[in-house]
Amino acid sequence: MVHWSVTRIVALVVTCVGILGGATALASAAHAAEDQPAGLVQGFLRDLAGNPVPGVDVTATDTAGFSGIGTSDEAGRWEVKVPGAGTYTVELDEETLPDGVAAPTKNPIDNVVVTGSTRTVLFTLGERERTLTSKWDQAAQLSVEGLRFGLIIALAAVGLSLIYGTTGLTNFAHGEIITFGAVITWWLNVTLGIPFILAAILGVVLSGAFGFVNDQALWKPLRKRQTGLIAMMIVSIGLALALQNIFLIFFGGASRPFGAFETQAGIEMGPVSLTPKDMAAMTIAAIVLTLAGLALLKTRFGKATRAVSDNPALAASSGIDVERVILVVWVVGAALAGLGGILQGLTQQVFPLLGAQSLLLIFAAVTLGGLGTAFGALVGSILVGLFINLSTLIPGMTPELKNVGALLLLIVVLMVRPQGILGRRSRVG
């Protein structure tokens, strides 16, 4: 067996060397650079108030003499098709900016490297004025925002944790259920014109159905085949990659708002300012999480779920239908994750990587609280939400690095207390 692989390597190396060194040149490769698949340089233009700026020309040039131009549309989006991988200079034509919009802080932008298909370039139009507030006021505002984010990711974390508890699967495609909820609601609401509240309810139901399909079509057959847990984990990664790109194909790369509650003025309460939709999102998340918690603690089915989480074999032998419990956990877990996606889409916007971007934070939350425990997931989520927002108060910490803090926290927790805050002490090493 081993000898066989070596012969193969030698054969391959010899073939390569043969191709590289031996063949004579026959001038026939007619297709040069212009037949290469095209790349795309794109971006969004927004003024300081966040409104899109249409009708602005943007040019991309390279040193080989290529030059392409694009104009921003109603949503402020512009794109320039480029011949493929290379380094480009992107320049905004300041003449075409509407009156009252400040010139970009940096123009042109040099050394834009296009390697894949699409490269996003952002111009900052005008200097943002920084308002100075006291540290305490900032801390109060950041805590409330952290609580909001924590409650929203808790919706997804509970499902992820229960699925892990009942089936042992670390589901890397859970983020895509979040995205599914947001994207399907956006489609119902904006494309089909269904009122937002109704669309959101349908979105939650469809997310539950998506969880049903996930379990019945994929995970149940895999459990039947007794596929190993690591194999299932890698399958979930493949699923995540495929779904993410399916969303990208159908939804496009842009962030889009729902058709309702798009812009709202914040309501001031002492040092804290919150929009009504933020408050609604927090209230809904808190109520749903409380109901889920009560269901787990008080109902027969909740007891059965916890029993399966604890020890599936023992639960089965005491007459619990384990497969049914797992199916319900999938449906409810997916519906909760879908709701989380809708609420996140409401407070930010909807985009195809919505779930994928929060997945690692959700893992951090679930691990922090203790993998497999529903209440641990809740506590962990809120701690992660608070931590990432409050960490921006540390001098030298910028908002773009706040997720780095949470992921480092995850690593530290695993070193100190790998079973998490509420997890049972068992061997994880």
Added chain:
Amino acid sequence: MDWGFIFTASVSYALGALTVAYCLAAIGLNLQFGYTGLLNFGQAAFLASAGYGMAVMVTTFELSFWVGITVGLLATLALALLLGLPTLRLRADYLAIVTIAAAEVVRLVVRSVKFKETLGGSDGLQQFANRFYELSPLSDGFGINFGPFLFSNQELWVMIVGWSLVALFSLITFLLARSPWGRILKGIREDEDAVRSLGKNVYWYKMQALMLGAMMAGFGGFIIGIFFNAVSPDIYATALTFAIYTILILGGAARVAGPILGAILFGFLFQFVNVTLSEAVNADYITFLDSSQTAQIRLVLVGAGLMLLMIYRPQGILGDRREIALDAR
């Protein structure tokens, strides 16, 4: 539709510089995942640390190319050590979560505005590999044709060095896998506790496998950086790690030739789908897609391919099903 062009473009890509880089990363992953059973989901970070180590030294600090290569390798080894210390005692699924998180940390840090002066932010760093191309023995010119295949002199030079590294690392893997050291790694994959009961320091063996695999992947990072003469953060996203997994599982994990076969086949199929779709879109055979969406279709296929391989043929083309460690312990 020019099928001749589609075919030659796919073959060129399957032998070209990017395939070499993926192949090197897969050889490293083979040592970690295939032989030792370490579920490293952060391979992209090792490619990034090597590429950035080189680029920062040459472009930002204007030191020589060789200092860049040395620092790149040291950065990769340091990252592997840093990552391994807290996590190699953990169960497989925890290791997976931590490595994927660490890879994301590396990507977020290198693309941040805060370190833009040193690391170049989202634009990355350019023009650090000129010294490498000066060493090329190939004469200046527009490139060399081999039958219908055209490679630029620059890419050809990268390919010669790259495939030589592939041969070297495959030889090293082959020799290591047969050595007592390699048998301990396989033992750890099969039953960690049994190896521990024989008095072996399992933790330290895992660390060696992680670091050696990371170093090999680091050379893949050099090749990508040198080929583009640029590093930019978004190349090193998690999708890169999972493309490397697909390559390894396609070829066959725990087989010396697995990563090579996997990388060439993957490169061919990847580019074949890409060029066929763009040709079909350009020729208006497919009207419901535009040319930027073809890239996403490729990744849908990579994801679906990874799932199907894992479900129906986890041993890939060359592997032995009994030898694949796929159960969390």
